[in-house]
Amino acid sequence: MSRTRLIFLAITAVISLLYVYMTWIFSPPDAILGENVRIFFQHVAPALVSYGLFGGTLLCGVMYLWKGDLKYDILGAVSIKLGLLFTTITLLSGMMWADAAWGTPWNWDPRETTTLILWVAYACILAYRASVSDRESRAQFGSIFGIVAFPMVILSYLSIRIWETLHPIVIEPSGLQMEVEHMMTLLVAMIAVTFIALIMVELTYKVDSAQEKLMRIKMERS
């Protein structure tokens, strides 16, 4: 393992521990939500990271169609897999929060609904990729679908501004509408989850590239 990678892993471990400390000890209970405010830090950070990952899919799709290099296709597929993982965490933590704040885990709120549609859209792309055996069409159509699905991310983000919603609007043009301690905790949560996601992207990319290479060698030999 290279020195840079070790340093990055050490920084991620320290920030993750800080994230745990700030979420459970440093952060005070909210005046309205009480202890349930702690769900907020498990909810917002994965949500924003999943948007970033789907943005990565869009970029990789464009790069693949432009350059035709398979590494972009593999990276795009990795971003979808991990984006789905973080969206699942967002949906689950969101359901917990909704249950605590509004009395029911699912309200068909615009943000909930658009995030669910987003999850289904990217899951369909993964299902499509798994069902096509021709490598080139899988990469081409997979990239196109990855690009076409991205407006759903924007719609999910903007849904609370477009439609009437129960979901609180925390990020305003004037700044974050929350207490300073909560703001600091959210910042640390964002950094920790982003770093964890980056490590996951690298590991998954390496596994998928090696698997692809192995399959190619096996096919050439047979």
Add this chain to the structure above:
Amino acid sequence: MQQVELFVVAVILWGGIFAFLAYLLLRMIGIEKQLKIVESQVEGDQ
């Protein structure tokens, strides 16, 4: 929900993430070893 209940849920959630990270790391080590063996076999054939 009480803080302890929330903490237990968070441990399950993030425990899952870290277990997945560990699985990815082990898988990467395994597949890279396998790739090296296959590549040396290909070189041997040539």
